[in-house]
Amino acid sequence: MRAIVYTENGDPDVLQLVERPTPEPGPGEVRVRLAFSGVNPTDWKSRRTNPPGPDGQVPDQDGSGTVDAVGEGVDPVLVGERVWVWEAAWQRPHGTAAEYTVVPARQVVLLGAGPAFELGAALGIPFLTAHRCLTVAESLPDRLGPGALTGHTVLVQGGAGAVGNAAIQLARWADATVIATVSSPHKAQLAAAAGASHVVDYREQDVVAEVRKVAPKGVDAIVEVSAATNAAVDAQVIGLHGAVAMYADDGGAEVTVPVRAQMVPNARWQFVLVYTEPERAKAIAVEDVNAAVLDGAVRVGEDAGLPLHVFPLAETAQAHRAVEDGAVGKVLVDVTA
Incomplete structure (x- = not known):
């Protein structure tokens, strides 16, 4: 071969x-x-x-x-x-x-x-990563499906990336309100095509202010592509019992978190790597992602962002x-x- x-x-x-x-x-x-x-x-x-x-x-x-x-x-x-x-x-x-x-x-x-x-x-790594990011918060269920995230708000930092796109599609399938951040008008179009409810260009807009307009009490989950860069913003918009799920590494960068400000909402800062995540969580993710595929809720290509x-x-x-x-x-x- x-x-x-x-x-x-x-x-x-x-x-x-x-x-x-x-x-x-x-x-x-x-x-x-x-x-x-x-x-x-x-x-x-x-x-x-x-x-x-x-x-x-x-x-x-x-x-x-x-x-x-x-x-x-x-x-x-x-x-x-x-x-x-x-x-x-x-x-x-x-x-x-x-x-x-x-x-x-x-x-x-x-x-x-x-x-x-x-x-x-x-599917694989991007969608399994996104599933983990969307289910680690104590305020959210550990399974995704239609209606599972009704009434919840998710912030996807980097909505035009592969994991960001997967997170948007899965969260919308589960009926969450999705806010995505991007760095250009073209990426804004991609995040919107994926299904984001609101798109924020962080180079042109105040992310904290825009997120608080949508979620005055903060968001339930943050799918985080660049924790070292975005930690200060994440700390200001995470809601009660919410989680910041960090799935990417900025070349060995370190994250600084304001401790007291995160104690108040009992926030969780969670590191995510599919390969070593708990086996039960991974098995559930495979089942849920496949259910989304069979439900016709997952797409690829330009028109899917x-x-x-x-x-x-x-x-x-x-x-x-x-x-x-x-x-x-x-x-x-x-x-x-």
């Missing part, structure tokens, strides 16, 4: 297209013939910092495709099913930047006949570089091209 492999850490050019044996599924595993691979910031960060194994590492956690073989103990009825894949490369050598990957059966989710493979490859940037498998290095350079939207690798 064709696969992208790196045998040393470094820039995107360490990613090489090679031929290697097609992996066989072991007990409890399934093999997926991939259509698309989704590229996330954690993929290029892993490429730079996590040493690959002796046989090299196939990158990328997320993907979509068709189950074509199952291992011992897995119901063969799965063969032929369209699925989306999550955490393929977490502590495993078989990521999704290849024609085939092998993962534990629980890490494939039925996509059904309707949703496009592009959508399936865009998430422009797609698609590269062929041979150009996976360029795909990684695009994410590393901050591409607006979702970067995918077309494994079949």
Whole structure:
């Protein structure tokens, strides 16, 4: 099979297209013939910092495709099913930047006949991260679904990013009022297309004042892409029993929080990383995200506020570089091209 492999850490050019044996599924595993691979910031960060194994590492956690073989103990009825894949490369050598990957059966989710493979490859890390961010506050339920967030207000800092877009779509599906911050008119259009109820350009407007107009008592959850930059604003708009969920790292930056001001609302400042979050929370997130997909509540593309940037498998290095350079939207690798 064709696969992208790196045998040393470094820039995107360490990613090489090679031929290697097609992996066989072991007990409890399934093999997926991939259509698309989704590229996330954690993929290029892993490429730079996590040493690959002796046989090299196939990158990328997320993907979509068709189950074509199952291992011992897995119901063969799965063969032929369209699925989306999550955490393929977490502590495993078989990521999704290849024609085939092998993962534990629980890490494939039925996509059904309707949703496009592009959508399936865009789910994984962004949507599971967003789900965690939207459910860690004590004032909010731990499950999302229609009506789950009725009467609640969510602030999405960075509404044009992949996680921001996922948070907007999931929160609106759950009937929350969503305020999104952006840095340009174009990104404002993307956040609005995703479904944000209110959009604030933080370069032109006072975020605290605008948020307080919508939520005088503060917001219930903040989905935070840049905690070091936005901590002062977050501290002023978080509501009673609310949570600031921090899912991204500003290159090792540190966060300063006004302690007394956060004691009063019993606010929670929560760090979020999908790979190490509690297993129950992750299982719930997979179920809820899939329910949103089956409900038709999740979309990708420009009209959903998430422009797609698609590269062929041979150009996976360029795909990684695009994410590393901050591409607006979702970067995918077309494994079949």
